[in-house]
Amino acid sequence: MTINRRDLVKIAGAGSVALAAGSSVGPGVSAQEAGTSELIIGKSAEAVGYDPALVTATSSIEFLAVVYERLVTFDEEGQPQPALAESWESPDELTYIFTLRQGVTFHDGKAMTADDVKFTFDRIKDEATASSWATQFAPVDTIESDGDRTVTFQLSSPYGPFLATLSSAYSSIVPMTDEPIDFVRTMVGTGAYQLESATADVETILTRHGSYWEPATPVLDQLTYRILPDEASRLAAVRTGDVHLTTLADPVSVDSAGTSEGVVVLEQETTDYYLHGFNCQRAPFDDKAVRQALSKAIDRQAIVEAVFFGKGHVTGPIVPTLGDWAQPVEQLPNYEVDTEGASALLEEAGQSGLTFRILVGTLYPEFVNIALVVQDQLEAIGVTAELEQVEWGTFIERWLARDFDAFVSFNGSGNDPDRALYPAFYTDASVNAFQFSNEEVDRLLDAGRTTADRATRQATYQQVEVEIADAAPAIFVSTRVAYFATRDNVSGFTPTAAQTWETLKNTSVS
Template sequence: MPRGALSAIGAAAVLSIALTSCSSSSGPATSTGETGKSGGPLVVGVTSDPDTLFPWKATQFTAVNVLQNIYGTLTEFDKDLNVVPGLAESWQASEDGKKLILTLRKGVTFGDGSAFDSKDVKASLEKIMDEKTAAVARASLASVKSVEAPDENTVVLELTGPDAALPANLATVNMAMLSSDDTEEKLNATPNGTGPFTLGKRVPSQSLTLARNDKYWGAEKPKVASVEFRVIPDESSIVSAMQSGNVQLAVFNDPLVAQTAQGGGTITVTKTPQLSYHALQLNAQHGDLKDVNVRLAIQCAIDRKQVLDTAALGEGEVTGPITAPAFKSDPAKRPCPQRDLAKAAEYLGKAGKSGGLTVKAIVSQGEYATSVNEAQNLKAQLSEAKINLDLEVLESGAFVDRWVAADFDAAVALNGGRPDPDGSYGRYFTSKGNLNKVAGYSSPELDKLFAEGKATTDPAARKAIYEKVSAELEANAPWIWLFTSYTYTGTTSNVSGFVPMVSGSLQYLRTTSVG
């Protein structure tokens, strides 16, 4: 990820996430054009089927991309990652930062025709906060003591203290606003949101079709009548489908496939740096990995640039934990900024493992193209340090199930990044984070730092705090951060209006048209 490519985005993001007031008559910026123009349908090629249709538990990329087009959130991100109004048309913090008052849009309806109001927001936030719900974004509401709905268009969040990350955290689909009458079981069968599309038809493992929501609250209605997510397990096969006219849009992870697509002359490919990051996640609660010296030995035995070059043709950048431009980690500030087998051997000796050890690792096949190549390169490198990485390759749904259950010693993973570090890591690396079991590591120092990061609104002070977070993570190596890469958005000549985002979001399907 070129350092200069996102500098403007970083400046905008750090200003927009502060816990202040905001108001607007509309949500994310949209392209110009005739409102509601059909010109469809649009077929999007994807390599995996959504593993859930319940937004509060969605972690798989395909599921997130589908659901963010069905459901609405209180705030949203625009194309430059500024936090902008969503279902809340404005918000205002109290002077002491212990209260956030949200004013909701009027006239918004769910897909089933029922009205959206403050009781739905209150019910949604309270259920996300309830540990029994098992919502993946629960930790993002850790500062919320209570939710009040004094009238149908107003919601008041009582906070333990200022929370600079809260407006940005409310923008993720894991914080989708649901009807107070709906249940998880019902929504997994029939999603019911306030977004630009509604569920049309689903054929499991083959396709999922969204229909335009003509009652969508946005100033500009979706341009296509429908969007079909067609499951084609191999990216090269998606290119063939685009060349034959059966698919009009796809997002590729494999740079070699992207080169092939571009070379055919019928597909335009747009290259976009990503906040998401590739990592070898180590479960510090399991076996030999409980010893920090073992984890540091693994860290020192890996040449991250070699993994990047092997798996992604060098298309990306070696990274530290935080990829958000305004808070970006320096990958040189880690115990072994370069591969150091002698240091790795020293750490193994401290752990009493000079003869070597075996670490079992799960790998996802199908959700992103570089995973198996990454895993095989990691295995080859670690073997030179007497560390055997025993690989178990799983289809994406099985991988997600094992990952969420923390049923792994190590996991070769691609994690989505966010504009604010608290949203990225607060739920993982704090002792009360709802995904701490998955992260396998927390510490009193990290708890203190994350609390300070939420309570601080000054951008420079927050950056300094998250530099300490990054240093703490690198020094204890719960995960081995490898690299960031690009996505490659392919569109056929009759497609216009789609805006790729560094967050990987497909929210701008709402502005896409097919001529």
């Protein structure tokens, strides 16, 4: 049996794509009644904590994008631009001196100073914080504040992706206060919107930051997020006008939205990618040959066609949306479909007739569909993959505990290959859920981040891609195409490859 796009639509059935036109979208007025001061967003999942130093879930990062800000941002050409830092200089490859923007205040009314910046990054580096992103700041030796507006970072070695690291959501600036703030349960940032209220699994309201530093921003008075895990309900809500904006994942839903009166569908290929990951410390996937065998058996383009209707591109460890950092997937080992070779590797490893379980979070229908196609394709080499479908909170808990044989998810690449690879594939790195360890990969990843020369880094990362693809800690599938359905009276919401939700501060409703 070969699962194709039509089969997946049948499997999904009414449950995932039915247009539940009469479904309730929660408390409050509809988007059509809300007027121009409010944008109502249908959100697929509740945040899993708010702390920038700890979050890994997209459902949390979506809030951080508009409530918090970073020192640096990147434009569509991949060039660093001022954000909370109005300028910076680097007299050598080890010292970065930032001058902070004047007139920036936190939501509690406190002026942002250099002490807040120092506190933010000292906190990430502090082992007591247990930040998921601490390894990204390992090259930072010291952070010193000089007056209110000058911050100096001293590095222990050159760090090529330093500015890209400072632009990431986990680098959001938080306030230093006399009384500790529980950043997991609340948000106090400098962003265009501030947290007004949150009712778990129902609704979160953000309101305008009245002292925001950027003139005439934000445009709206309020963002209201209604938690609607079911994609059919989100689609129905945007079609009826109960919400202004929502995300979609299932291409069937996307097609349906595109034919709906008053609805506009936006799509953007992102720097995220889908993957089927292995637990490299759990038998039989502690054997590289077994992982290689399964990688050889998977037709990635067939997954793109069946699950995503041909949207997106097959990817290696570095996504093609990062431009020339990536190399053609045809040059990567274990990418050409070779079922005979896969079967031979399994036989040599003593794993013919292998059975294992794939952990899948049901919040994302495409995860389930990817797992179904993988399950189907592996039957060709006598491998049985059993799907273990769980709700999203359980998936996150087990992912963090490394309690799985394999899993399907997506990963973020940010705007630099170091962000894509180091946290996930360096030995004992903070989000290395694969528990993967490879001396050559570690050596190359160290080399890639300890020089600022782009040509040298590019050559290094292309070697890293080959090494990771050969070791196969994951089956890298394809880039993630993000889909958004909006009412046609929404303007200014502009998805980008790496940053989307930040544009909500420029979004309006007519």
